[in-house]
Amino acid sequence: MNVLITGGDGFLGSHNAEHILKTYSDSKVILIDNLSRTHGNNSKYLIDKYGPDRVKLVVADVRNLDDMLPHFENIDRVYHMAAQVTMTESLEKPLYDYHVNSTGTMNVLECVRLKCPDAPVIYCSTNKVYGDIVRIESKNEKIRYRKFDQLKDFIEKQDHYEYADPNLLGITEEGFVVGPPAANCPYGASKMAGELWMRNYHDSYGLKTVCARMSCIYGTRQYGCEDQGWLSWFTIRAILGKNVIFYGDGKQVRDALYCTDHARAFDLMAKTPKCYGESFNLGGGPENTISLMQLLDLIEEYTGKRSKVKYAPWRHGDQRVYISDITKLQKYTNWNPQVTIHEGVKKLVDWTEKNIEKIKKVSPDVLRNL
Numbered sequence: 001m002n003v004l005i006t007g008g009d010g011f012l013g014s015h016n017a018e019h020i021l022k023t024y025s026d027s028k029v030i031l032i033d034n035l036s037r038t039h040g041n042n043s044k045y046l047i048d049k050y051g052p053d054r055v056k057l058v059v060a061d062v063r064n065l066d067d068m069l070p071h072f073e074n075i076d077r078v079y080h081m082a083a084q085v086t087m088t089e090s091l092e093k094p095l096y097d098y099h100v101n102s103t104g105t106m107n108v109l110e111c112v113r114l115k116c117p118d119a120p121v122i123y124c125s126t127n128k129v130y131g132d133i134v135r136i137e138s139k140n141e142k143i144r145y146r147k148f149d150q151l152k153d154f155i156e157k158q159d160h161y162e163y164a165d166p167n168l169l170g171i172t173e174e175g176f177v178v179g180p181p182a183a184n185c186p187y188g189a190s191k192m193a194g195e196l197w198m199r200n201y202h203d204s205y206g207l208k209t210v211c212a213r214m215s216c217i218y219g220t221r222q223y224g225c226e227d228q229g230w231l232s233w234f235t236i237r238a239i240l241g242k243n244v245i246f247y248g249d250g251k252q253v254r255d256a257l258y259c260t261d262h263a264r265a266f267d268l269m270a271k272t273p274k275c276y277g278e279s280f281n282l283g284g285g286p287e288n289t290i291s292l293m294q295l296l297d298l299i300e301e302y303t304g305k306r307s308k309v310k311y312a313p314w315r316h317g318d319q320r321v322y323i324s325d326i327t328k329l330q331k332y333t334n335w336n337p338q339v340t341i342h343e344g345v346k347k348l349v350d351w352t353e354k355n356i357e358k359i360k361k362v363s364p365d366v367l368r369n370l
């Protein structure tokens, strides 16, 4: 099996590549990446471990269709993971975000349509498509939209928030608005455009596309920065003895999924025909949630180190709680997260401690004083 992964040098690209290489003995992977984030480090890890016969790196940009097209010949499966990945950068450079995320996704779909139309295509979307979190409610047979109220819809506890509605396990694909009136940043919009194109290429050309709306995914080989990969960022900063900023009070809660569980989910979505044309939430779900404060406690438990915290105002659109309801994906594929948040953070801490010198070289930003 030949699998092509855009963004293959990235954190998730490299874990998904490794899952394929380990699971299918006849597999080969092609990693397409412009090396803007991890500068070839994760590809080198894969090539050193699995050999150049099974792992090929193509340095190319998803904004350039012609550079990618020849590499889609004889491909059996595509994971589209390359992206501009941060909300903050999308606000600073919306056009760049649009070109990489929306045009880049169209280019990938065109390559598949022209060269390998039978290959399933799994797309990295994001929970940011739910934007400001607008619930769809029906009353007296009338549909109404209700934006979450950050004071009324959440209950404050000592070190975390909870949903006020005890029946709400998390955000579902069908019960909440995607796009307007929920959209709240260019990153959410450019990723949403990608989802629309995925769905359109499924409906118009019969491509086997699947969209994964991902929450926080974390793990080894993650070079977190302040604006993306917060579990990794907090771990790196604690180990380096550097402070962190809480935007808000630090009690905000997220569900988190360990990278190897993510790779199993992508594999299952690609292999399950009834997933084609669908969008799924993909995250740790209600069983694997953590607040910023609780993460600092856990890191301290494992490292003996704790970052000092500076406080800054809440960021626009930041939810007190975001938890993915993952029931739909579980029903379609029988997938379940296997690595608990405690086990996953321990693995992340161990890897970060061992690789801290490399992390400093790859992302000098981790040394910045805040």
Ligand SMILES: NC(=O)c1ccc[n+]([C@@H]2O[C@H](COP(=O)([O-])OP(=O)(O)OC[C@H]3O[C@@H](n4cnc5c(N)ncnc54)[C@H](O)[C@@H]3O)[C@@H](O)[C@H]2O)c1
Pocket: 006, 007, 008, 009, 010, 011, 012, 013, 032, 033, 034, 035, 036, 037, 038, 060, 061, 062, 063, 080, 081, 082, 083, 084, 085, 100, 104, 124, 125, 126, 127, 214, 215, 216, 217, 218, 229
């Ligand atoms: N990690 C998460 O928590 C998370 C959550 C939601 C969505 N996502 C999405 O998952 C995907 C993978 O994220 P990640 O965490 O592995 O991030 P990452 O930054 O480690 O990986 C992204 C990769 O894309 C490459 N890239 C960026 N622009 C490119 C371009 N124009 N052409 C070619 N390559 C380019 C980067 O060099 C990098 O290797 C992204 O699409 C991201 O938006 C991630």
